[in-house]
Amino acid sequence: MRNAAFEILYKDYYVRVFGLCRRLLNSSEMAEDAAQEAFMRAYRSFGKYDTEQPFWQWIASIANHHCIDLLRQQNRTGALFGDEAAELEQLADVDAPVLSKLISVQEAGFLNKAVANLSAKYRVPLVLAYFNQFSYEEIAQELKISRNHVGILLLRAKQRLRADLVSDTGEARK
Amino acid sequence: MKHATQLQLSMHADVALPASEAVVVSEHLETCPSCLARFAEIKDEAGFIRSTLQIEARENTGEVTVPKFSAPSGLRGFALANLATGLVIWLTQFLWKTLFGEVIVNASTWVTSIYLPDIYAMSSATLLYLLKEGTVMFNAYLGFVVLSLFTATTLWYLLMHRKTRVTMNICLVVFVMGAMVFPAPVNALEVRMEEDVVTIAASETVDDTLLIAAETILIEGVIKGDLMVAGRRVVISGTVEGNLITFADTITISGKVGGMALGASSTYDLRGATVGGDLWVAGEQIGIDSESSVVRNASVASRSANIDGSVGKDLYAFAETVEFSGSLGEDLEAFANRMRLLGDAHVAGNVRFRTDSEDGLHRADSVRVDGEVEFLDMPQELEEGSKYAKIKYYLWQAARLIGAFLVGMAFLWLVPGLRSMSIGADVDTLKTAAIGLVTVVSVPIAAVLVAVTLVGLPISFMAIAAWLLGLYLAKIVVGAVIGQLLLSESDSLPRTLFVGLLIVLIAVNLPFIGGILNLVLTIVGLGMLVQFLIGTLPGREHRDYEEI
Numbered sequence: 228m229r230n231a232a233f234e235i236l237y238k239d240y241y242v243r244v245f246g247l248c249r250r251l252l253n254s255s256e257m258a259e260d261a262a263q264e265a266f267m268r269a270y271r272s273f274g275k276y277d278t279e280q281p282f283w284q285w286i287a288s289i290a291n292h293h294c295i296d297l298l299r300q301q302n303r304t305g306a307l308f309g310d311e312a313a314e315l316e317q318l319a320d321v322d323a324p325v326l327s328k329l330i331s332v333q334e335a336g337f338l339n340k341a342v343a344n345l346s347a348k349y350r351v352p353l354v355l356a357y358f359n360q361f362s363y364e365e366i367a368q369e370l371k372i373s374r375n376h377v378g379i380l381l382l383r384a385k386q387r388l389r390a391d392l393v394s395d396t397g398e399a400r401k
Numbered sequence: 402m403k404h405a406t407q408l409q410l411s412m413h414a415d416v417a418l419p420a421s422e423a424v425v426v427s428e429h430l431e432t433c434p435s436c437l438a439r440f441a442e443i444k445d446e447a448g449f450i451r452s453t454l455q456i457e458a459r460e461n462t463g464e465v466t467v468p469k470f471s472a473p474s475g476l477r478g479f480a481l482a483n484l485a486t487g488l489v490i491w492l493t494q495f496l497w498k499t500l501f502g503e504v505i506v507n508a509s510t511w512v513t514s515i516y517l518p519d520i521y522a523m524s525s526a527t528l529l530y531l532l533k534e535g536t537v538m539f540n541a542y543l544g545f546v547v548l549s550l551f552t553a554t555t556l557w558y559l560l561m562h563r564k565t566r567v568t569m570n571i572c573l574v575v576f577v578m579g580a581m582v583f584p585a586p587v588n589a590l591e592v593r594m595e596e597d598v599v600t601i602a603a604s605e606t607v608d609d610t611l612l613i614a615a616e617t618i619l620i621e622g623v624i625k626g627d628l629m630v631a632g633r634r635v636v637i638s639g640t641v642e643g644n645l646i647t648f649a650d651t652i653t654i655s656g657k658v659g660g661m662a663l664g665a666s667s668t669y670d671l672r673g674a675t676v677g678g679d680l681w682v683a684g685e686q687i688g689i690d691s692e693s694s695v696v697r698n699a700s701v702a703s704r705s706a707n708i709d710g711s712v713g714k715d716l717y718a719f720a721e722t723v724e725f726s727g728s729l730g731e732d733l734e735a736f737a738n739r740m741r742l743l744g745d746a747h748v749a750g751n752v753r754f755r756t757d758s759e760d761g762l763h764r765a766d767s768v769r770v771d772g773e774v775e776f777l778d779m780p781q782e783l784e785e786g787s788k789y790a791k792i793k794y795y796l797w798q799a800a801r802l803i804g805a806f807l808v809g810m811a812f813l814w815l816v817p818g819l820r821s822m823s824i825g826a827d828v829d830t831l832k833t834a835a836i837g838l839v840t841v842v843s844v845p846i847a848a849v850l851v852a853v854t855l856v857g858l859p860i861s862f863m864a865i866a867a868w869l870l871g872l873y874l875a876k877i878v879v880g881a882v883i884g885q886l887l888l889s890e891s892d893s894l895p896r897t898l899f900v901g902l903l904i905v906l907i908a909v910n911l912p913f914i915g916g917i918l919n920l921v922l923t924i925v926g927l928g929m930l931v932q933f934l935i936g937t938l939p940g941r942e943h944r945d946y947e948e949i
Contacts (some may be wrong), residue, residue: 237467259468263468315408324447325445325446325449327445335453353450354454356456358451358454362417363417371694377417378411378417381411382408385446
C-alpha cells in the first residue's frame, strides 16, 4: 500500500522537485540525482509524514535540505552564504530600475539566464523565496543564517539581476 | 523619519520586516510618495520574479522524463542480493562437484545394474565432449555469473549508501578493472587434448590440476594436483598427489594416488597401486591385485569384483559376483548374488552379506573373519510397526516444525509481499491449485529436456534447485495463510505462522489422508508462490526463478 501511494506522489511531484533541484544546483545532471535522493529519503521516512501537511511542502523541504548540503560540500572554503556585515556593505546604492520595468513576462528567458548566472550564495535564497515561496524565517532556518542576512542576500540577488539585465537587454535590443 | 532603505523596502515587500520596524516603514510610506512609488515597484518586481520563475519551470520541465522510482533496498534488499549471490555460487560449486563427481559415478553404478553394452564407450564419448567444450563453457559461465552477481551486489550496496551517480560510475570502473586483472577461478588447470596419445613422461612433473582427454593416456610422471582423464585406454604408472578421476574403457593403475580415486570403466585394474584416500569405482570388471592397497574405504560396483589387495577400512561391494582374498581393516558389506572369500582373506571387522539366498556365499577354510558373518535381506526402506508409537518420530516432527518456522520467518521477512497473500474464494483456489500442479509436473520435465542439451545443464540444475526449494516453501506459505485465517489480522507474524505451520504439520501426518493433504497443500502453496511471482515479475518467465 505504502508503495502504491508513494508511487503516485512520486509521479505527480517528480517534475516539480526536479525543477527545484535544478534551480538550486544549477545543473540538470546533479538535479536528477538530487531529486532521486530526495524521494529516496522521503520514502524512507514516509511513515513519519504528517498527512495534514501538503506533500509539496514536505518533499520540497527534503529536497532543499539535500541540495544545500550538496552545495556546502562543493564549497569547502568558508561559509556558503558569506558574512552579513560584509554583504551589507556591498549593497549597491544606485536606484536601478526594477526587473519588471526591464523585461516583460514574455522575456522570461532573460531572467532565467540571469538567475542561472548568479552564484549559489544569491541563487539559493532567491529560489527558496520566490520559486519555493518560503518565508524569510524558513529560509533563515534552512540556511542557518539570520533573517536580516536573508533580506540582504535577496536584495543583493535582485540588484545583480537588475544590473545583469540592464546590460543584457541593452545589448539584445540594440 | 528619513527615507526607507532599499533593504527595508525589499523586506517589507516580502512581508519580512519585524513587526515594530514594519509599522515605522508603513507610516513613512504614507507620507513619502517617492518611497511609496519605489515600494510599489519592488513589490511588483517580487511578484514578477515569482511568476517568471514558475513559467520557466513549466516550460523546461516539460521535456523531463520521470525516471522509474526504485524503492531503496535497505537491509532486506542487501540480504536478498547476498542470498542470491550465495545461492548461485553454491549452485555452481555443487554443479561442478556433482557433474564430475557423484552424478556420473552414481549413474554408472545404476547403469551397471541394468547393463548396457556400450555404456562406457558412450560415457567416455560424452565426457570427451564435455571436457572439450564443457570446461570452457563452464568457466565462462561461472565467471560471468559470479561477476555479474558481484556487480549487482556492489551496485546495490552503493545505492544503499546514497552515493551519487558519479561515485557509482567510478566504483564501477574500478570494479570492472579489478575483475579483469583478478585471476580466473580455475587458472591452476591445465587441459591437454589430443586425438591419439597423451603421455606424461616419467621425467615430467605437472604442478597444476591436469585435465586430459584423448584416445590413449599414459601417465608415467608426477601430477601434483588432481588428475582428471577421459579416454579409451588409461594407464597410470606414475604418481598423482591429488585426486584421480578417470573415465575410460580400460583403466590400469600401477602407480600412487595421494587422494581419492574415482572412476568408471569397463575394466578397472589396480596392479601394485596405492590409493591414499577412498576408492570409488564402477565398471564391468574390477580387479585389485595383491600388491595394491587402498588406505581408506573402497566402494566398488560392477558385474564382477576381484579384490586381492588390502583395504584400510570398509569395503562395499555391489556386484553380481564378489571374490575377496585380500585383507580388510574393517567391515565388508556386499550386495551380491555370489560372494567368494578365498585364500588367506582376512576381515578384521564383520562381514555383512546382503543377498537373496545364503547359498551364494562360498568361504574357504583358511579365511579369517574376526567379527561376525551376517546374512541380511536386501535393504528394505521401512520397518513395520506404527511410526506414531516412537518418540523419535515426535522429536523429528518437532525439529521439522522449528525448522519450518525459522525458515518461514526469514522468508516472510525477505519477501514481505507474501504476508498479505490469501487463498481466495473457491474458483481462485482451484486456479491456484492448477498452477501449482502444472509447476510441480512441468519444471522437472522442462529441466530434463534442457539438461539433454548439455549447454542447458546449469540452468536445469538451478531450475531443479529452485523447484525443490519451492516445494519446501510451499507448505510454509500455506501455513502462514492458514494462521492468518484462523487468528485475527492484528496478531503478530510469529504467532500466526507458528499456529499455521502446526496445523499443516499435523494435517500432513494424519494417518491415511496425510499423504493426500500433503500433496494438496504443497500444490496450493506452490501455486500461490508462482502467482505471487507472476504478480511481481510481470511478463517474466517464472518457472526457473521460483524464489530469487
